Amino acid sequence: MYQQIADALREQIADGTLASDAKLPTEAELRARYEVSRETVRKALGLLVNEGLVISARPQGHFVRRRQPxxxxxxxxxxxxxxxxxxxxxxxxxxxxxxxxxxxxxxxxxxxxxxxxxxxxxxxxxxxxxxxxxxxxxxxxxxxxxxxxxxxxxxxxxxxxxxxxxxxxxxxxxxxxxxxxxxxxxxxxxxxxxxxxxxxxxxxxxxxxxxxxxxxxxxxxxxxxxxxxxxxxxxxxxxxxxxxxxxxxx
Incomplete structure (x- = not known):
């Protein structure tokens, strides 16, 4: 399930729905939306952080990484x-x-x-x-x-x-x-x-x-x-x- 959450967020980043510097939904919002545990949400966000798509800025949350190659x-x-x-x-x-x-x-x-x-x-x-x-x-x-x-x-x-x-x-x-x-x-x-x-x-x-x-x-x-x-x-x-x-x- 965590891969499905990551796929959905990744697609929104790719199509611009979540633009550079945009804040991702909070862990609580993702838990409620997908009816999953906190651990599942954190694994999904961790995937995107490891891929370089998202940065973690606790306690503010997760944000889409600005890309200017x-x-x-x-x-x-x-x-x-x-x-x-x-x-x-x-x-x-x-x-x-x-x-x-x-x-x-x-x-x-x-x-x-x-x-x-x-x-x-x-x-x-x-x-x-x-x-x-x-x-x-x-x-x-x-x-x-x-x-x-x-x-x-x-x-x-x-x-x-x-x-x-x-x-x-x-x-x-x-x-x-x-x-x-x-x-x-x-x-x-x-x-x-x-x-x-x-x-x-x-x-x-x-x-x-x-x-x-x-x-x-x-x-x-x-x-x-x-x-x-x-x-x-x-x-x-x-x-x-x-x-x-x-x-x-x-």
């Missing part, structure tokens, strides 16, 4: 944009949308995870510099973006500073002689690790998109691995494609 555009990485001199790409883009972006940045020198070492073709014992970022919109942690670079090529560069890089790490690499001209994108859908759950303050049962991009130079040398963890309830992944017309000789 971030559009994640991997194909925009190498585009030139008129970023402001004070802010990097992330902060510029979402400030222009009227939202409040910020990010926490940590820089470290580490032994690379196996998946990073493989993609960067590192020799055993080679170290990497990692820029770990948690990005926030309107005070809510929205995604993780951790970028790994061979330490041998970025040592003493801006990449090693735990602050915004206005022109972007890609341009720093280019100035160092390692301009990226090709990127390989890999997207996985999975449940989060405990560390990701903690960093992103995820509700139970929230899946994440795991986006790995490896940047290569014209010579085919991999120089950067960027890993983004995208909570499924906060993102839309957007790609655009163009049809290439066949030549007359084809």
């Amino acid at each position: 971030m559009v994640f555009r991997p194909q925009a990485e190498f585009r030139k944009r008129p970023y402001s001199p004070e802010m990097d790409a992330f902060r510029t883009e979402f400030s222009e949308e009227g939202r409040e972006p910020r990010q926490e940045i940590e820089v470290a020198i580490v032994d690379p995870p196996a998946e990073v070492a493989k993609r960067l073709r590192l020799e055993p014992g080679e170290l990497v510099a990692v820029r770990k970022r948690v990005r926030y919109l309107d005070g809510e942690p929205f995604n993780i973006n951790d970028s790994y670079f061979p330490l041998s090529i970025v040592r003493d560069s801006e990449i090693m500073r735990p602050e915004d890089i206005t022109r972007g790490a890609n341009e720093v690499l280019a100035d160092l002689g390692y301009r990226q001209v090709r990127a390989l994108d890999e997207i996985y859908i999975r449940m989060p690790t405990p560390d990701e759950t903690h960093r992103l303050d995820l509700s139970p049962g929230t899946p994440v998109g795991y986006h790995v991009v490896t940047g290569h130079t014209a010579e085919g040398m991999p120089v950067r691995v960027a890993i983004s963890t995208l909570p499924g309830d906060r993102h839309v992944i957007s790609y655009e494609r163009f049809r290439t017309e066949p030549s007359e000789d084809a």
